Amino acid sequence: MKIMIQGAGSNVGKSLLVAGLCRHFTRQGLTVRPFKPQNMSNNAAVATGGEIGRAQALQARACRVAPTVHMNPVLLKPESETGAQVIVQGQRLTTVKARDYAALKPQLMAPVLDSFHRLMAEADLVIVEGAGSPAEVNLRANDIANMGFAIAAQTPVILTGDIDRGGVIAQLVGTQAVLDPEDAAMIRGFLINKFRGDPSLFDDGYRLIEQRTGWQGLGVIPWFADAHKLPAEDAADLGGTRGTGDFLIAVPHLNRIANFDDLDPLAQEPGVTLQIIKPGQPLPVEADLIILPGSKATIADLAHFRAQGWDIDLAAALRRGAKILGLCGGYQMLGREIADPEGIEGKPGSVPGLGLLDLVTTMTPDKRVTETVAHHPTTNTPVKGYEIHLGRTEGPDRALPMFTVDGQPEGAQRPDGRVMGSYLHGMFTEDTFRRAFLATLGATPGTVSYDATVEATLDALADHLALHVDCSRLLALARP
Incomplete structure (x- = not known):
């Protein structure tokens, strides 16, 4: 049938x-x-x-x-x-x-x-x-x-x-x-x-x-x-404020935002308020956590990010005590440089990143598509997620990875731990990790089971x- x-x-x-x-x-x-x-x-x-x-x-x-x-x-x-x-x-x-x-x-x-x-x-x-x-x-x-x-x-x-x-x-x-x-x-x-x-x-x-x-x-x-409560397919469905908790998470709405369902489990935490910041609006410097989401066009979205003045807002929020997390394309943006020698995303060349992590990303035509099991050393919790990305990211801040995968570093953190990045999507669907991670940032996590909510x-x-x-x-x- x-x-x-x-x-x-x-x-x-x-x-x-x-x-x-x-x-x-x-x-x-x-x-x-x-x-x-x-x-x-x-x-x-x-x-x-x-x-x-x-x-x-x-x-x-x-x-x-x-x-x-x-x-x-x-x-x-x-x-x-x-x-x-x-x-x-x-x-x-x-x-x-x-x-x-x-x-x-x-x-x-x-x-x-x-x-x-x-x-x-x-x-x-x-x-x-x-x-x-x-x-x-x-x-x-x-x-x-x-x-x-x-x-x-x-x-x-x-x-x-x-x-x-x-x-x-x-x-x-x-x-x-x-x-x-x-x-x-x-x-x-x-x-x-x-x-x-x-x-x-x-x-x-x-x-x-x-x-x-x-x-x-x-x-x-x-x-x-x-x-x-279910993952949205269309970025047009994103926007506004979700939740009424005391812990404020702000997310800039990039032009080519990708895998934005990463945010759904956070929005369901009772202690969290999640704000999607549309172009033309400032990033709230009072945010507790700013997440740079995935992007299908990292270099173009980085230019868009700067055109909104969000790079200035991001630096101001960091000075005021905010933590910053980059996911996939957002992780690449946080580094010192994004090199695209083969013109994967446009004209061959390189652009300066936001400079908040000591890393360089090189775009390559090979694409990593895989499910990943990782470990988060800070909270000592296991995490299941997935990766979909082009490019390799290397640099000194990888010495303090956000995760380890089979004993190898994945992602990076600044030495003070206030700026983090990872290629791992889907990390927040893991209830134990999500609660422990939010607790390390000062949030009061609830008892919501994301998978149970979806079911x-x-x-x-x-x-x-x-x-x-x-x-x-x-x-x-x-x-x-």
Whole structure:
């Protein structure tokens, strides 16, 4: 069985819908697998065979299986406004400009279908997530993400509209109006997502959509308030302040911020307030901890960081007693220099770093993608995480590493311990380490279990969808 959830626009909630449906049907005793032919995100996860989008890793967790590269065979990781790194079945293929990607797409349908058929062979049900919207008919030629895939794999489609942003009737009816008849025929039903208030007020609109399109309505889904407890895929979802604790953690929102789900476990600590600082806003010098997050374009984001005046704010916060932690790209920025002799991120050359750690990073084309088990000497706690990065970092401050891995140094610290950096993502999902680390910085850690929170939220999401979606009809539509 197979079914595809497409959206009448971007950010309509497809990823969460697929995760919730994966958990629901898994609890019904089916072997379920998630699949997204093409994803565009810098929030990546390590999977068996390489890297995939973080949303597909969460969906795999909802199915209670380990993620594999076949769940997201094409991953685009934006490096600039017009270019992206192309990951195919977990491995970096190339970097292309947006205008050149169209020429590459015909080569990608074969690995997409190969991965899909592998999943179909091991599952009772594969739930496919589209990308963006099929209404973007200007991108239909050689499409692998929406209707191009649905036609090639003969997978029925459920179209989802987001009523929270308004205009949902036009979203759905208008999508049918612009689609080619063969594509429109693949759509068998629709869902209304993110409803607030009394759903009976939409009864007339719901019937109108059914009448105008001929599609079956499969449900009106109320707003799921606990969505923030699950890892977000889109950096557009970041922002504002989370939590009300006394310990203030500030994080600059870089243009190409990557793997920002590193922050989620911190935001759930009751003693913490997490602030995402948008461009144009100053870094709060009263912060207790400033985290420089991962970046898909370290050199460009370092220039962006300086353009905001954040380098000045960072130095002022450090003088006032703040601690600083750099993660992956943020770690590279903290050094004396970033060298890019082969032009991996642009023109060959080098740029000065922030100079807060005595280190030099050299960009190299080989990419490290691995799960890592480390030890944190300061708190004497084990840590499980993952690495996804280009470049090597060396220098005197590595003599005091933040972690050790198989007895070897990983990351670095300034001799006074107030500036730290590491390539290790996911460190804060480890409850014991997170609590001990925060305690060394003066925070009062709570008793939150991050993994338990994610599991409970996935179960609550599945319950939510089971209550508001006609899952029996959806499953019937998925049958051959």
